[in-house]
Amino acid sequence: MATLKAPAPLPAAARAADWQDRTNWFAHLIIWVGVLITAFPLYLAFVASTLAPQEIAQVPMPLVPGDQGVQNYWQALTQGGGRQLSPPVAWMMWNSLVVALVITFGKIAVSVISAYAVVFFRFPLRMFFFWMIFITLMLPVEVRILPTYEVVAGLGLINTYTGLTVPLIASATATLLFRQFFLTIPDEYVEAAKIDGAGPMRFFFDVVLPLSRTNIAALFVILFIYGWNQYLWPLLFTTGQSMDLIVIGIKKMIGTGDALTDWNLVMATAILAILPPALVVLLMQRAFVRGLVETEK
Amino acid sequence: MQRKVVFSGVALPYALLAPQLAITLVFFFWPAGQALFMSVLQQDPFGARVVFVGLDNFRAVLTDPDYLASFWRTVYFSFAVTVLAMAPALLLAVMADRVVRAAYAYKTTLIIPYAIAPAVAGVLWLFMLNPAVGVLAYLMRTLGIPWNPTLDGTHAMLLVILASAWSQIAYNFLFFLAGLQAIPKSLLEAAAIDGAGGTRRFWTIVFPLLAPTTFFLLVVNIVFAFFNTFGVIHAVTGGGPAKATEILVYKVYYDGVIALDLGSSSAQSVILMAIVIVLTAIQFKYIERRVHY
């Protein structure tokens, strides 16, 4: 019997200890640079929000937090942007919250039942209606901004929360996501439910909705951020300050030309504008990341 | 696509579809139709009548040097934002994929900008690069660069590009990371056994397998740069100085709302609609194929 030679040792790239280990310090470095670039503007904003205006005007501003934080936030929340005309930030945050929540729940509610109808029934024009909804993905609100204003004005909804939010519930992202998920629900559940005696609505509430929990959680994050960060439509739509949103109000606090800006207040407002959506992302991170990647498939 | 097992009945599904259809019809199709309609009309100088002018508005817009300048400016802007938002995101994703421990903490921080409105991101960068009080502006001056985005159009453009790209990196990072984690480790191990080093493994295996994700993100980023950056422009530069940062979506707003030229603004809207439709159509067509990759 011929003897076998011992096999040649594994090439360096495959040796277990070497496997991608050598580049780990490099990877850490790059990630730290990334984290730095991401965090620096935020850190700076935070620091600026705790300084007095003179300290900021003194260029370069200090890089450690000051002691004016409480005053700055209090002033921004209750009085708005100091020298510039803007409503109290607390009020704007309230508006933003209302808009974000209405859009979030509105979209989820409207979309989940549409997706259910399209997936679990067969009826004339089914695909036609589906494509109608699908097309809304193709045209963001920015492209139909003026006519939408005309329509809303025509309905007498100017300066109402309804007019501010309902036009933004018109798009199809959530419907598509739900549809995709509903298509994966095993046939056996439907059949067992039929034999158990559950009608379509019963099945929807007892089985489909509970199974959709993760999707709903992910959508909540995506839609809340979408709603909170809406800019163009609210800008156009609201007149007067009572309905200002925080992401728009912040711009009003920035002076142009010779008028000076209270950067400490602007930065405090920026931090306040970022906190709620950031919190939502942080608290629901896992579901959100999974859902986000699934939405676009 | 249709399920095999469905419920019977026709009235119920119509009722379930009704809310979304109603909203879509009233707030989407009707205004979109209006935009198309208004784009072929012209208000006469005294605002008393509207006249059907066929494609005149389009002709005027497409031959307007300001519009063409804005068009190319937008192309340039999108290109810059897309590259600056995708390349670092890819790099970060590749690195994050390698570092298994503490990846969670890194990921959390890197995702935060997703929660920030582009307009607010613009304000943050405006603050850093403000010629009077900005920390980075100060840095520039000590390096001898006469930084002034309020006067210099190129500086202003750079400012909005940076702010826009910065706010979009998180989204790209998430998708790249997901795409990387979907690549079976066994493929890379097989390549390593075959003798391929790290760089070669990346370019010959990882990158091609990421192609669908990359293409998808490309389209998403372009659409983002075309539309979602309105807030950045409006909050940071207002299209200036001297229109240096006036991109197409801002121009639609300015011409329609400030300059009150509805016909031109509508025509511009329609042109933008066409661009988005083409982009999204390409994206969905490609995604169909991607599923079978």
Next chain:
Amino acid sequence: MASVRLQGIEKAFGATRVIHGVDCDIGDGEFIVILGPSGCGKSTLLRIVAGLEAATAGDVYIGEQRVNHIEPKDRNIAMVFQNYALYPHMSVFDNMAYGLKIRGMAKSEIEQRVHSAADILELRPLLKRRPRELSGGQRQRVAMGRAIVREPAAFLFDEPLSNLDAKLRVQTRLEIQKLHRRLGTTSLYVTHDQVEAMTLAHRMVVMNSGRVEQIGTPYEVYHRPATTFVAAFIGAPPMNLIMGRVSADGASFQTDAGAIALPQPRVDLAGRELLLGLRPEAIGTGGEQLAATVEMVESLGADHLQHLLFGRQPIIVRTDDSIRPAAGDTLRLGFGADAVHWFDPQTTQRVRG
């Protein structure tokens, strides 16, 4: 509890006919197994009885009622699915109670029924668990529990054991038998596994390509198969089918490989071209009726399967483990008159006698 009657059931999906005229009378309390290979239409037939599919033609009666257009929930049947179909977000208790809850049953009665079903199936300690925390066998028992609590007129089983491993399958099979002995509910059971069919059925419906090949008790199906399909499908290893012609005097069977002496002369079949069917266990060694060459011997422990060649025709014979020939040896074989089955090669039907 009720009888079930199928009359002239036909089913087509578009242009494809999958069931061609099935007639079957199932008595009250009978355990009927519908047996056949994949794609023969047995699951479709079951689903037609359940109301999950509509027959293209024909009638279904449950009890004395014609149920063709009645919804599944109103047919008073319960089904056990191959994939269990347990609602993943509900506890075992809630899964079993769901159908009763929908029918508006009082909570106390629901509890009583679920508990008694759980006792029968030994599910009591699992009532609060979710399906994902259970093993395959436990899930199947929960699926059965869900069917039991409904106290229906008939149970419908759709290949319930296919997803279980071999050992569990045997165990669960016995449990189903015990259950039927205890409850006596009319049952329709679909499977492709003939062992399940033979052990569980009062009567079997053997199906092939949408047609019923034979309806009979396991004994009848085994000892008097009505067609070559049934003959080959039932019994492992399958019945040997040898092509040939009965001699003019009816005393022997002429094949390509030679003549086989028949234990009893059959003058009534003289001159006919037929298939001779012989079960492996019905052929013995030491006889003088035919001789075949040994290709291979498979040992099953107590039995041996002799794989032989009779000319070019493969034949399998089951013997005890004392017969241990070498490859190439010749075995002399014999069989009795009651081991002989005759089939018409054209019609595949059994020939009388």
